[in-house]
Amino acid sequence: MLNGKKIVLGITGSIAAYKACMIIRQLVRKGAEVQVVITPAGKEFITPITLSALTRKPVISEFFSQRDGTWNSHVELGLWADAMLIAPATASTIGKMANGIADNMLITTYLSMKAPVFVAPAMDLDMYAHPSTQSNLERLKEFGNIIIEPESGMLASGLEGKGRMEEPEEIVKILDRYFDEEYYSNSPLWGKTVLITAGPTYEKLDPVRFIGNYSSGKMGFALAEECARRGAVVKLITGPVNLKCSDTIERIDVESSEEMYEAAVAAFPDANAAILCAAVADFKPAEVADEKIKREGNELTLHLQSTKDIAAALGKMKHPDQILVGFALETNNEEENAEHKMHKKNLDFIVLNSTRNEGTTFRSDDNQIVIISEAARKAFPKKPKTEVARDIIDELEIPWR
DSSP states (O other), X not given: OOTTOEEEEEEOSSGGGGHHHHHHHHHHHTTOEEEEEEOTTGGGTSOHHHXXXXXXXXXXXXXXXXXXXXXXXXXXXXXXXXXXXXXXXXHHHHHHHHHXXXXXXXXXXXXXXXXXXXXXXXXXXXXXXXXXXXXXXHHHHHTTOEEOOOSTTSOOOTTTTTTOOOOHHHHHHHHHHHHHHHHHTTOTTTTOEEEEEESBOOEESSSSOEEOOOOOSHHHHHHHHHHHHTTOEEEEEEOSOSOOOOTTSEEEEOOSHHHHHHHHHHHGGGOSEEEEOOBOOSEEESSOOSSOOOOOSXXXXXXXXEOOOHHHHHHHHOOTTOEEEEEEEESSSHHHHHHHHHHHTTOSEEEEEETTSTTOSTTOSEEOOEEEESSOEEEOOOEEXXXXXXXXXXXXXXXXX
């Protein structure tokens, strides 16, 4: 969620200043606009020319940019920014921040900042462990600043970080997560119940064999996590997969299409929405052998019968205030077949993907979809399934906005 965010990056006089380049690259790659404010000591470790080339903005260091009276307004920067990140933050800068010593452009910008401030300390262990530094860090926390220290990419407390600046990718993840939470706390899904089906079903032939498919469940699990992140109460009915989900998600494990049907029909009346992402078998063996089927001759004839149609059943049960979403995996006449399925099964919209798109669908981390509804057809480029989940849930939210 850093796309479009305005970030003031403060750089101080630390050997870790070179890592600011990596932070800038990742922020810019995520769509953020970055303005660097650097201390005079910081310029001893990294040149403003390098930073300006990465941000495509002049680097701010002094109060006055020219000798003609043109000056840099720390007040305007404080109003402009969505967040301020000081990385690396030396013991000296942290002390000045904690005590309001505004003797350089970075500190005056910090004192004028209306947005949240993130601080990534960088110093040797002795300086970090000194009581004055620890007292200053505690004071910054009391002021509402977010201190970023190494602890498997999480916000640390105590001395676990030992003064080393957190890695750039982890710092950017923390900023990204902050804006995610800010965005999702206002989601119309908050408090609503969403039922999701995921993964394959296994239809037994005998005690050791089954009819199944290649579904990994990754798309359904990504949808469940995205809904949970937006504050929904999530019930995930999943076939046999090797995936884990957040503890906040109510997971119901099933194996066969019959078990998935029964679980879905039981859960749907209490749901505000259902997303049917599972690759449910259309047919199952008419009879299941009690013992392992032995090889006899060169042929084996299987008699199959239709499974219960979960989408059709929920479509008939659906009330006007419920939203029902289906998936269509097609190999030909994709949009025509998907639209027909949407109407036939009383879906509010359907997510189409195709086996023609290489590197998507089964077993892949990526997907490429078209969302079809009565109102519109929305085609999306190939992207990771976690991002595809965002697109789908954005569509789900529309009626409640």
